[in-house]
Amino acid sequence: MARHKEFDKIAILEKAIGVFWSKGFEATTIQDLVNATRINRGSIYDTFGNKARLFNLALTHYQKATPTQKLLNNAKTANPRKEIEDYFHRILYLHGEQGEKRGCLITNSIAELAYLDKKLAAHFKIHINNSENALYTLVKRGQETGDINPWRNPRSLARSLLASAEGLILISKVDPGNETLLDIANAALSLLD
């Protein structure tokens, strides 16, 4: 055995996420990543392969801490209506007035790369499907307990909730007032009544 790595892979990955999140994949240069991570170019390649692979790892790691991930974790157990409300409130907190103005890394990447990169597109499709299914599970359960309007088609409702969330995140990038984002979230939630 021999020498250990001097840095924490995950800490580096999280710094890389920050760069990709702000600048997008194409606009991010290896030099940007060197500056942000403060490790040598060679170490980046040695540890993460190349820019595309690092981006993939960044995406996957980023995903673990999103409102959507919490939705996935809680879909089968949590209070359905409250969980959907919390989902929107987390999004509002993240992208609202004092939150991020760089949108969501996944949403940004879908817009930038889904048409060009078939492998990434497949990854994004799975992510969107998972989100839809988590919302579907919650809606269905909420309709059974009577907390959610039982007359709406649960699949359609799940899809439109997700679209509202994505639209909200996109619109948050032009920095509208907080009331705008609140209106969007509340209108989406009003579909539960």
Next chain:
Amino acid sequence: MARHKEFDKIAILEKAIGVFWSKGFEATTIQDLVNATRINRGSIYDTFGNKARLFNLALTHYQKATPTQKLLNNAKTANPRKEIEDYFHRILYLHGEQGEKRGCLITNSIAELAYLDKKLAAHFKIHINNSENALYTLVKRGQETGDINPWRNPRSLARSLLASAEGLILISKVDPGNETLLDIANAALSLLD
């Protein structure tokens, strides 16, 4: 006076739009634009300035042919409910099954560039505000004629319609089934009842 230009500026601009639309701003190279337009690099610079200026012109020209532009033109005169329904139907036609899978140039550009380029961000903000205001005008008019649910706040409703449209366009990029996009549009339109 002397020589005329051999090419049609607008025809060239539309070819450039196609490239930016498919690849985004950063991933598009001048060489891509040379290949697509079949005019010389020098002519591109002579006619359009530089990449950033050409992109601006492309955005502005693209905007003139969007569903949103039609909304802006008709907001004060058209049948309010029908115009909003047509807005979503045009989006469905453009981004649905046999439509574009590259999303909307403006939506894509917001995701890619709004956080990085303050000038573009201001441009996008105006565009979003105009869209919201057109929808607001239509909702208000529809509420007066009784075609649209008068109990909903017209400003909130306009905002959520726009968010649904943006979400629909984003989700269309992962190529879901047509029913998914239809569900989103119908749920948004159900807010008018």
Next chain:
DNA sequence: TTTTTATTTGAACAACCATTCAAAAATGGT
């Protein structure tokens, strides 16, 4: 036809891109 002015052309530019690699440095096991 000649002059004048604009467009077209292709080569050239420096800067920057992602990536590679051999040498140097460092550490755990013997």
Next chain:
DNA sequence: ACCATTTTTGAATGGTTGTTCAAATAAAAA
């Protein structure tokens, strides 16, 4: 202390980037 193994380092790679420019070309005006 020494060896084996890995990480770290910094320079170098070849290709591509956006942009410029002087010369060649073409056409309207004289």
